[in-house]
Every structure is written in C-alpha cells, then in structure tokens.
Amino acid sequence: MISHDPIARILTIDLFQRRFSIDERPELFDEAIGGAGVAIRLLEEHCPPGADPLGEDNPIIFAVGPLVGHFPLASKTVAMFKSPHTGNLGESHAGGRSAVSIRMAGYGAIVIVGQSNKPVYLVIEDDTVHFRDASALWGLRSSYTVGSVLREREKGSGHRSIMRIGPAGEKQVSYSCVITETYRHFGRLGLGAVFGSKNLKAIVVSGNRTLPVLDPKRYRTQYNALYSAATGSPLMKKYHDLGTPINVGPLNELGALPTRNLKQSRFEGADALSGEHLAERYLGRRLACAHCPVACIHIAALRTPHPSEPYFYKTSMLGYDYEPIFALGTMLGISDVAGMLRLMDEVEIQGLDAMSTGVSLAWATEALEQGLTTLADTNGVALAWGDADAAIEAVRRVVSQPTDFYRALAHGVSHASSMYGGEDFALAFGGNEMPGYHTGPAGYLGYLLGARHSHLDNAGYSIDQKNLASGIQPTAEELVEQLVGEESWRQVLSSLVVCFFSRGLYTPEAIVEALATVGFELDESRLREIGADVLRRKYQFKRREGFDLLSEPIPRRILQTESPIGMISEEMLRTALRAFDDGFQE
Numbered sequence: 283m284i285s286h287d288p289i290a291r292i293l294t295i296d297l298f299q300r301r302f303s304i305d306e307r308p309e310l311f312d313e314a315i316g317g318a319g320v321a322i323r324l325l326e327e328h329c330p331p332g333a334d335p336l337g338e339d340n341p342i343i344f345a346v347g348p349l350v351g352h353f354p355l356a357s358k359t360v361a362m363f364k365s366p367h368t369g370n371l372g373e374s375h376a377g378g379r380s381a382v383s384i385r386m387a388g389y390g391a392i393v394i395v396g397q398s399n400k401p402v403y404l405v406i407e408d409d410t411v412h413f414r415d416a417s418a419l420w421g422l423r424s425s426y427t428v429g430s431v432l433r434e435r436e437k438g439s440g441h442r443s444i445m446r447i448g449p450a451g452e453k454q455v456s457y458s459c460v461i462t463e464t465y466r467h468f469g470r471l472g473l474g475a476v477f478g479s480k481n482l483k484a485i486v487v488s489g490n491r492t493l494p495v496l497d498p499k500r501y502r503t504q505y506n507a508l509y510s511a512a513t514g515s516p517l518m519k520k521y522h523d524l525g526t527p528i529n530v531g532p533l534n535e536l537g538a539l540p541t542r543n544l545k546q547s548r549f550e551g552a553d554a555l556s557g558e559h560l561a562e563r564y565l566g567r568r569l570a571c572a573h574c575p576v577a578c579i580h581i582a583a584l585r586t587p588h589p590s591e592p593y594f595y596k597t598s599m600l601g602y603d604y605e606p607i608f609a610l611g612t613m614l615g616i617s618d619v620a621g622m623l624r625l626m627d628e629v630e631i632q633g634l635d636a637m638s639t640g641v642s643l644a645w646a647t648e649a650l651e652q653g654l655t656t657l658a659d660t661n662g663v664a665l666a667w668g669d670a671d672a673a674i675e676a677v678r679r680v681v682s683q684p685t686d687f688y689r690a691l692a693h694g695v696s697h698a699s700s701m702y703g704g705e706d707f708a709l710a711f712g713g714n715e716m717p718g719y720h721t722g723p724a725g726y727l728g729y730l731l732g733a734r735h736s737h738l739d740n741a742g743y744s745i746d747q748k749n750l751a752s753g754i755q756p757t758a759e760e761l762v763e764q765l766v767g768e769e770s771w772r773q774v775l776s777s778l779v780v781c782f783f784s785r786g787l788y789t790p791e792a793i794v795e796a797l798a799t800v801g802f803e804l805d806e807s808r809l810r811e812i813g814a815d816v817l818r819r820k821y822q823f824k825r826r827e828g829f830d831l832l833s834e835p836i837p838r839r840i841l842q843t844e845s846p847i848g849m850i851s852e853e854m855l856r857t858a859l860r861a862f863d864d865g866f867q868e
C-alpha cells in the first residue's frame with residue numbers, strides 16, 4: 283500500500299473510559315485488503331469467546347476498503363459484531379455516505395469497545411473524537427427526528443455520515459438496525475441493539491483528507507473504465523430506473539414470491555406492488571450512495587390527507603426496495619400500496635430491520651389464525667392477512683412490549699415459536715428471518731450455510747434461477763460447491779468494499795488493476811486465497827460461539843409450498859449441509 287495512505291489507521295474508541303487512540307496497522311490491510319477481511323480479524327482480537335452480545339465485551343467494528351473514495355460503487359461499510367439475534371457472527375453492510383466519510387476522516391476501520399454509563403453520541407472529525415451527551419435524543423419517538431436534530435446540531439453538511447438508532451435499538455430488540463443517511467441501513471442481525479446496549483445513540487463521521495494514488499494517469503484510466511461500465515450497463519440502468527422492486531413481477535410469475543408466510547408462492551396483489559406500478563404512481567425521487575453514479579435508491583412520495591381538515595395533506599418521502607416489499611407486503615398479504623408504505627414508515631421510525639420484522643409479523647399473524655396465541659397475547663391487535671393498520675400497531679408493540687408475547691417477538695421468530703409453538707412455519711434460518719426468495723434448494727441452502735444467513739452471502743436464489751433456466755438440477759454436493767465458490771468470492775468484494783450490484787463490473791482483472799493504482803499488488807489467485815480465508819475465519823468465529831449447522835432446524839413450510847423447481851426435498855438439503863460441514867472441518 284502507499285505509505286501515507288490513511289487506510290492503515292485504526293481508530294479505537296472506549297465508551298466507558300471516554301478515550302480514543304489511533305494505531306497504524308498496515309499488516310492487517312496487506313493481509314486482508316480491508317472491509318470484511320479486516321473486520322473479522324479485529325473481531326477475533328476484540329471479542330472474547332462467549333461474550334454477551336449486549337454486554338461491554340462485544341465490540342462494534344466498522345471497516346472500509348482501499349478503493350473507497352477512489353472508485354465508483356466502492357461505497358459500502360462493513361459492520362461486524364457478535365449478533366444479539368443469532369448469538370454468533372453479526373455482519374451487515376451499508377452505503378449512504380458512511381464509507382466515504384470514514385475514509386475521508388482518515389481511517390480504514392473504527393473499533394468501539396466498552397459501554398457508556400449514560401446516553402452518548404460520538405462525533406468523529408478527522409483526528410478528533412467528541413463524546414456528546416445524548417440524553418435529549420434518548421427516548422425520542424422517531425429515528426427521523428434523531429437525524430434531523432443531528433443534522434442541525436453538527437457541522438459537515440454534505441460530506442458527513444450520521445448513523446443512529448431508533449426506539450427499537452434503545453429497547454434492544456434483537457433485530458433493530460442502525461440507520462445511515464435516512465434511507466440506508468446496517469439492517470440485519472441487530473447492530474441497533476448493540477448500539478442500544480452501549481448507550482450509544484449515534485455516530486457522526488466527517489473528514490477532509492486527500493487520498494493518494496500511485497500513478498494518476500493509470501488511476502484515471504481505470505476510473506474511467508469502471509465509470510463507463512457502470513453508466514453503460516443495462517443491469518445498472520435497470521437498478522436506476524425501477525430499483526430492486528423490478529424483481530416483484532418476475533418472481534411472482536415464477537412462483538417464487540413468498541406470500542402470507544409462504545403459504546403461497548404467488549401473490550394475487552403483486553401487480554400493485556411491482557416496481558413498474560410503484561415508479562408510475564409513487565416514485566418521488568432517486569438517491570445514490572456517495573461515489574455511485576447508479577442511484578438505485580427509490581423514494582416514494584406518499585400523500586396522506588388530514589383526518590378532518592379538507593385539502594390538507596402531509597407528504598412523506600419513504601424509501602422502498604424489493605426486500606421490504608416482500609417482508610411488509612406479500613408476506614403479510616398486503617396489496618394496498620399506501621398501507622404498505624405506512625407500515626414501512628413505522629418500521630423506519632422505530633429503527634427495525636424490515637425483513638426480520640415482516641417475517642416475524644407473518645408468523646404472528648398465522649399463530650393467531652391457528653389459535654396458538656390469543657388477542658390477550660397480542661394486546662388486542664387482531665393481526666390479519668392484508669391488514670396494514672393491525673401490522674403497524676403490532677410493530678409499535680414489538681418495541682413498547684406491553685405483553686410477554688411481544689417481548690418474545692422482539693427476539694425474532696425462532697425464539698417466539700419456541701415459546702408459543704408454530705416452529706413449522708417460523709421462517710428463520712440460522713436464527714435469521716428469511717429473505718424474499720422461494721426459488722428452490724440453493725436459495726434455502728444459501729440461507730442456512732451462509733455466514734450471515736443472508737441471500738447476499740452466496741446468491742443461492744440466483745443459482746436456482748440459472749439452474750432452472752438450464753434445465754439441469756445439480757446434486758447436493760454440486761450445489762454446495764457453487765454456493766461456497768460464490769460466497770468465497772463475495773468475501774473479496776466485501777473486503778474492498780464494493781456494492782454487490784457492481785459485482786459484474788468488478789471482475790478479477792478490474793480489481794487487480796484498480797488495487798494496483800492505490801498501491802496494492804495482488805493477483806487473482808491471491809485475491810481468491812484471501813476470500814477463502816475470510817470465509818473460513820467467519821465460520822471459525824461462528825463455531826467458536828456455538829453455531830452448529832447440522833442442528834439447525836429446517837422449517838417444514840418450505841417443503842410444503844411448491845417452488846419453481848417443484849417440491850424441495852429435506853433429504854437433499856440435509857445431504858448438502860453434511861457435505862458443507864465436512865468440507866469446513868478444521
């Protein structure tokens with residue numbers, strides 16, 4: 283790496299001592315590039331075995347990569363921690379301005395340790411960290427208000443990042459998120475609860491560094507090549523025009539769109555929730571993460587009439603994406619777009635992960651329908667398919683927790699179903715609620731064996747669709763090989779850290795060249811070695827914290843609802859899991 287590149291600097295902040303230090307750790311970045319590669323090593327260093335995820339020993343690690351600030355779509359930050367939701371590896375990625383702000387402040391990674399004894403927010407400005415009193419922000423009803431206050435109060439407008447939690451994080455709901463720049467999230471696996479456990483309300487980061495390149499001419503050539511590829515790509519145009527909701531129609535047609543807690547895989551209301559319909563009727567604007575020319579973030583303008591005054595309206599600007607549409611729309615049988623957007627808004631206000639929330643509410647709706655729970659449990663909320671208002675009331679109660687039922691639901695469906703029954707239709711994998719793809723066995727294997735139990739770990743849903751198109755169904759072992767190969771390569775992308783939407787642009791050749799311009803001499807085989815090593819370390823961490831893949835339940839519901847390739851076989855899934863587990867024995 284270039285000797286004066288600040289990527290090698292690690293900022294460590296101790297919330298209890300109210301101290302910080304800055305260390306040069308070039309070896310970490312030489313060995314693991316950045317992002318996920320560096321974060322997992324820092325997690326190994328700072329998280330003792332058996333640490334309480336909501337205790338003082340659990341660190342929060344943010345890491346970026348050497349391409350951030352230099353190249354288009356190198357716009358993401360990796361957050362790593364021990365997850366209060368699954369009890370093992372916690373990892374989520376977010377864009378917005380988070381990555382560029384950390385890089386411009388002069389850091390490759392930030393490590394936050396300890397617990398504050400009163401509410402605090404951090405302001406990181408170049409080489410300084412301020413510990414600010416957050417008592418006035420703690421308890422605010424809405425995450426939006428926290429953002430508004432900090433935007434007013436702190437300087438750096440336009441190039442700072444503001445990461446904050448809502449009421450759900452304060453209450454340590456195990457799937458609460460951290461919101462950055464209003465429309466982006468460290469969504470999955472409960473980073474919001476870890477913030478809450480540390481009395482950490484928000485982090486504001488800004489900086490004014492100049493980042494070095496080795497050879498400006500070579501850098502400019504590679505920048506232009508990646509920029510042209512991004513702006514000329516039909517796939518990127520698709521993301522710009524309609525965003526990820528473009529997937530609603532095709533998945534519905536395929537019979538892969540989880541509906542009413544996956545009782546069905548097609549939704550009769552899918553047209554209303556499609557990317558095309560949302561863009562025609564609701565799209566208000568598009569936004570982009572910093573250093574991204576694609577602008578895939580779609581914001582709906584929802585006009586709500588005043589309850590009594592005629593001609594008075596409130597217009598809310600609400601982000602929408604495929605996953606929230608699946609979780610808070612089709613999974614709950616909601617086809618009323620305004621109702622679904624209001625539900626998404628409430629999830630944002632509370633600061634919850636949309637996917638875990640929607641899947642938890644879908645389970646709760648079915649549990650009530652089947653008589654496993656009563657209206658006394660739900661505090662009088664008559665959850666029903668298609669009823670957005672009831673779902674909004676339930677979301678508020680997941681956070682306010684007026685009954686034991688909501689206290690259980692605040693830990694997700696695995697936990698709630700272990701207390702109330704309904705495990706067969708509790709749609710979580712490795713403890714994490716499912717994403718929106720009932721595509722076939724590779725999708726579910728991907729959720730089960732992926733390090734984060736996320737569809738983005740290894741894109742099993744995409745492997746299913748490719749296999750369907752080719753007409754060839756691989757064996758269990760072949761599927762595992764495909765999934766591990768993809769997840770291993772994605773560790774390279776997560777170490778850089780580039781947006782996964784740009785994975786077709788960041789080919790091995792493009793990465794080697796881009797890294798060379800910022801002083802990292804790595805060839806493709808070394809990149810692949812690093813990817814495999816990062817994945818192995820993540821699995822070692824999970825196992826160390828008690829994760830046992832072969833004991834993970836497979837909810838029966840996924841075997842009972844037809845997928846595009848027919849009924850999914852449990853025996854095949856179990857064979858594949860054993861093959862994976864054997865391959866990962868140390």
Ligand code: SF4
Pocket residue numbers: 355357377378521569570571574575576577578579781782783
């Ligand atoms: S494609 Fe979308 S998510 Fe990815 S960096 Fe660009 S705006 Fe952000």
